Amino acid sequence: MRRNALWLTCAVAAAMVLPATPAAAIDQVNTQKLRQAVTVSGILGHERVFQRIANQNDGTRASGTSGYKASVDYVRRTLAQAGYDVRLQKFDFNFFQELAPAQLSELSPTPTDYQTETFEYSGNGDVSGALVATTDIQVPPGAEPSSSTSGCEPGDFPAAGSEPAVALIQRGTCTFEQKAANAAAAGYDAAIIFNEGQPGRTDLPGGTLGNPQSIPVVGLSYADGAALYEQLAAGAVTVRVATSTASEVRPTWNVIADSRGGDPNKVVVVGAHLDSVLEGPGINDNGSGSATILETAVQINKLGLKPQQKLRFAFWGAEEAGLLGSTHYVDSLSDQQLSTIMANLNFDMLGSPNYVRFVYDGDGSSGTAGPQPGSGQIEQIFTNYFAGQGLASAPTDFDGRSDYGPFIEAGIPAGGLFSGAEGIKTAQEAAIYGGTAGEPYDACYHQACDSIQAPNNNLSDQALAELGDAAAHAIWTLGKTSTGFYADGSRMAASQAVSLDQFDYRGGQLVR
Template sequence: MSHRRALALGALTASLCLPSTAFGIDEVNSKKLRDAVTVNGILQHERAFQGIANANGGTRASGTPGYDASVAYAKQRLQKAGYKVTEQSFDFAFFRELGPASLSQVSPTAKDYETETFEYSGSGTVTAKLQEVKDNLVPPTPEPSSTAGCEAADFAGFTTGNVALIQRGGCDFGVKVDNAAAAGAKAVIIFNEGQPGRTGLMAGTLGAPKTLPTVGLTYDDGSALALQLRGGADVTVEVTTSTESETRQTKNLLADTKAGNADQTVVVGAHLDSVIEGPGINDNGSGSATILEIAEAMSEQKVKPRRAVRFAFWGAEESGLLGSEHYVTTLPAEKLTQIYANLNFDMVGSPNYVRFVYDGDGSDTPVAGPPGSGEIESVFTRYFAGQGLASEPTEFSGRSDYGPFIAVGIPAGGLFTGAEGIKTPEQAAIFGGTAGLAYDPCYHQACDTMNNLNVNALNEMSDAAAHATLTLATSKTGLFPDGSRKAARDKSKAKRFDGNHASD
């Protein structure tokens, strides 16, 4: 799950209640498929992903051999199951920190600072004089108002070869660094702005690979350096970063059923990549293994879908949903209109889990999905209710690969068992687990291994995912009231009547 998108969980309305929708998809008996989708099968795929990570530096991140091996594994399984498999390659901005950053004042007073590397920072060691740019506001205003470094004019009089000291605020960090590079800076220090909530150690993303080493500082440390300079001190600093930051190629893996109406394709997706820091066995080996198991089970059961199903394994989700965004934005208009719905499964095995369902109709959270999303939500909640299991709505927060689909009006839905959010006492009473702890304490860490999975979560969520996939693929009624077979027949009769009338 991408860490770049803010998470805002919906209202805590966990219950067995069904969301109100004006139209319901007809029930589909999914028992045979659910019986064929097993936890053992999912864990088989997860063990393969773990082995791949172990053999490739502990990661399966896009742009690394571990990701390429994950693609090869899923591709081989899907081809063996009889799917038409294609790869969709694209370039993306790859970043990896090879070692921690360091920042120290060399003179007039030796001092080491706590610091962090900005994502997409350049790499190297720079020892040079420190220089403020214009519009650093020390002390800060009551409300955020700094625009330091946002314009080339902020670097008027800047001495080539110096290290730029820039306050947060007013524009993207990447803009500040680009302006610093154009002014001849050799490294950049960005310190926090100083208002409540904007005082701690500064870190962030530069948006794309940069050449200048770029590190962060707290407001207190940054403002102290600024005051030193304003007092006439000649300050020399040493900045060190160790990074890889470059454009690399990665890919999406797409597997299509041979049967089904391609004009109403159901895209069932999960991101295949991990973060650099770990193997990503829950995030998102769990989602990838689940849809891979569903795809194989559908083939084994010889399911003949009414609508075509495309299983999509997205690349570079952890870099900002780049795989799904590339897929959606590069589809020709006529192909885009053929996408019937998107199902998204990102983290479905969290150890301290909640059965979260995306709130398609927006009845419990601030953001509703496009029309049809409420009906997809109902498929999940009705299923859980029928199993005697509670579920809880979670909003479309933009943190996963459904984002590009709902941005162009495609109905979407899916499941989630929780990331770094903290389980409440109310949730613990309903779903079990431990209140006060994260849903996934190993989120985006090296400990996201096979030991980080809850098999009960995998069992319950994979059955729900299989049920929803089969329902959207085979239901006679569609997401909307005019989607049934009967309505289609009535429409056909009306056309014939109109034609006969015209010939009278």
């Protein structure tokens, strides 16, 4: 993601003039009471439950696992006890897990072990058999990438025969999924897909097969694949392909909780994905976002606050498999139901140890087009809040990597916060936000160490405090506003810009 700081240093942030941004169409709302109630201690209480769930379920809370189902049950129970109308939205998805590394060996005429990788959604199996090349492999490779059409047509595969056989396929032209499906349809028991050979296409070509496949499918570098192909010209070659996978359709769930008050024709969807990756418990990605909106929901009802808009807190499943939960939710809505959604707020990773206060760029100020009318006003809620606290923030692009994506595609204004993932903190960012330049925002991103299990703690309490307060402020501002967005998207005139050395920002309001 591209990142640009809004202020050069924290020290001068409070003295800077706010940039011209979309008109302040959102009412000024006093959010102090809620922000004081949503504490780091409360957020961490939910995080400790997520960690305990992971510990009891093979170290993960990924969709399709018992750890995710336990997370769903905890969130559902907590929201119901807090007084929300809660429902579970079930859907099926393609689950995949590699249980052990793949193995690929030449058995004859020259016994050799090869470096290989399992393709995502590969079938499970251990196959020893004759290697058979498709009819259109290019060795040496063609001049351009995707010159090879190997395996793209059913007729590319010679008859497999009655004995076990392994197809040798070259990357190029069509998808890995199409090549693997054609191999299985032609009667092959396993498939090897080797890289195409042009610059940038020489290493292991690992990737996804899109959907669960019935046969083992592994990758091979161009050099190794070409060597096997040339051996076939001299005589028969026998190989062994072994994969250990779980690749199947499994159920998972979104948790959706509606406030009992608020206008049902003006709904603010507040979302965070609840699933982790298989590799770890997902305490920052995205336990931090889930715990923050869960605690905010609990405190709204505990304080007896009454929203003017209906607040819908959504905990998405299978985000890590491709935004599947939020996509399923949006796709399940009729045009009339979509028309009632006023905005989407998305909170994905709010506690990165080497954090930056990133705000999704709704007005296009970082050089990309704003996603939808209204998104700029959402961005302004966050940037004005941070500025009022004397805190810098920086825009981050809507790059499609999180659950705002399906809402933007449906024409719904969106915004939210992000504290950084695998990207590297710049020297300028370190000067503004602290932390360590040249290091990832979250060094444990998508790893087992994304945990609060001793001795590791992959959360910044300071990030949770600052971004948690901003999240609560935006949620309640949108939940309470009576004005909504200005349809014309007009921009604040320069004369309307305010200098923060003239104003104090208290209780969610600019006060002279």
